[in-house]
Amino acid sequence: MLTAKDTAAVTPAALTGQDLDAAPIRTDRANRVDFDTVVRLDALKGRKRFRGTMSLLSLTTDVVSIVAGFFLAGLVYLGSIENDHALNMVAVCVPMFLLFSLNNNAHNTRKVLNLTSGVTSAAGALILAAGCLLLIAFFMKIGAEFSRGVFFLGVAFSLFGIIASRTLTRILFRKRLDEGVYAILCIYDGVPMGPGAGPGAIEARSMGLHPDLASAVAVNRLGTLAKGMDRVVIHCVPAAREAWALALKTLDVRCEIVVPELDSFAALSISERSGHTSLLLNSGRMAWNHQLMKRAFDLAISLAALPVLLPFFALVALAIKLDSRGPVFFRQERIGLGNRPFMIWKFRSMRTEACDANGSRSTSRDDDRITRVGRILRSTSIDELPQILNVISGDMSLVGPRPHAFGSRAENALFWDIDQRYWQRHVVKPGLTGLAQIRGFRGATEQKTDLTKRLQSDLEYVSNWSLMSDIRILLGTAFVVFHKNAF
Structure with a gap:
């Protein structure tokens, strides 16, 4: 300098x-x-050097947490820190952890910046390493040298140490990290x-x-x-x-x-065709292996849940029939994959003569069209459960952007008139639940912002899809089944 x-x-x-x-x-x-x-x-x-230091620090603290965790487990379970059980487990677990954690980038800058993502990646690597340790113990028929108590306590203590050390590191270097590391x-x-x-x-x-x-x-x-x-x-x-x-x-x-002139194209990347530069504007559907994974996951969960749901469906159907005249199910045309229409299944929650086939009128909190049983079904989201049939048939997925009717509006404007990016959400199948729903963006679209908030979440989901994101969204849905905007 x-x-x-x-x-x-x-x-x-x-x-x-x-x-x-x-x-x-x-x-x-x-x-x-x-x-x-x-x-x-x-x-x-100096930010580049700091980034390398943080990555090395996270790797070091993770390894120290694992070593300390197993030896502490030996002390707690066997009463002595000097035992071969903890030493043998550390000798196998640490190299395997390093292999898996380096493979899933558990110590790169993005994972250091994002505490949740970093802890999840490191914990995943530890669990895989522990699984390998179990397999080695099983196939080598190790008995006397392998204490199950030390093993399970060691994994638990190691996980706690990883979470604590990464949290402490994030707190100590928070100001420096928030200033930027690039x-x-x-x-x-x-x-x-x-x-x-x-x-x-x-x-x-x-x-x-x-x-x-x-x-x-x-x-x-x-x-x-x-x-x-x-x-x-x-x-x-x-x-x-x-x-x-x-x-x-x-x-x-x-x-x-x-190149600001390209902003309006919202290109995903730049490519080359016939000797000329081209802009990639849409990546199309997911890769075939991702489609296969998502479809297999949908069928596995749906088919396993269907036998449990069928008796419940019968009780709901009986309640609907006793409450009002008309069919048990309500079917409506919705926008699906590739902006193509499909017929959605729902439990009927409105009076038959007042049902809105086009969906041009959003349901309000005190909507006079809703039946007594229908109000309960809507407030608990039970009316959406028959869409598992759409999932099995392939029109929908368990997780994805919620499907809308063609006449859906906000402030008397069609959704695609509010934001033309609306059509981009349909490059994946619509879902029973989605990222927008677990963030609380549900219910009537009274204001244009009600639509734009959901759309932003939908596009974020489309851009960053992974099987783990689907699992997290499904688990998160359990906490928003009862919601103030469910009516």
Whole structure:
């Protein structure tokens, strides 16, 4: 790092090692040398080192937690810390844990930043390692050297240690983590800086930067400033993009050029077709293996639950028939996968003559169309249970965006008129429950924001699908079955 006494000699030679241009790096402030920016960028590069330290710290504390957990289990269960049971378990469990945790990135930056995700990944790796330990003990017929009490207590203590150590680390370094852990150099060339430009934002001219590959000073100066950064981002006028693109290709860090004209396309990625650049706007349906996993999961849960639900369905059907005239089930056309219609199954909760086939009128809290039994069914979400038949038939999934009728409105506007991204939610099958529902976004869509909040959650689910997310949403649904907006 440059020191204060070196400020008078901040030249391209000082920054690049080549004395090809004697003009110092200046700012617009009365030709002062921009020493403050050089120091700020140098401090920013420390984030990369901090990130590595945090990853190493999380790995170390996890291993220490496992070692301490098993030896503590030996002390509690056998009364002595000097025993072969804990030592043998640690000798097998720690290497297996490292293998699984490094494989699922339990110690990378994203997992360190997100406490829940980090603990879940580390705990998953520990459980897999413990499972391998059990298999080894079983196949090698280890009996006297394997204490089940030490094993189960050791796993429990280790899990507690991992959770406690990661929580404590997050608390101790919270301020530093919240400030950001990525070193991003944002260069503005001919365009104004935005209000949230960040600590790595600089003006190209004030730092003497220009994308001139014919100048060794220009190339080396850019390379010197980029050294130690995680990413270099260029904000420039359209005419300068090609020159900057060539200059960025000379760097050994990840580089980007911001192109605001593409914002309206909301592209997922950039590809190439027939020698021309193309924008990927939609990835289509899930990969075939993900479809297979999701379908197998849906059928396994639905078919297992159906025998249990059928007697309950019969009782609900009897209550509906005794309460009002009309069919037990209500069927309505809804928007499904690929924006194609399908017929949904529900228990009838309204008077037959008042049922809304188009769904143009949202159900209100004191809706006079709802029957006495129907009010109970809706408040407990029991009226939705017949949709398990839609899941079995393949029209729906257990988890996904909730299907809407074609006439659904908010503030008298059709959903797709409120936000044209609405159609994007249908690249996956609709679900019995979804991310929006466990976040509390359910009930009547009286305001446009009622729709946009749900839509945002639906699109988030579509973008980040995993089998574990489906399981978490199903478990989370149990806590929102009874909800103030269920009517």
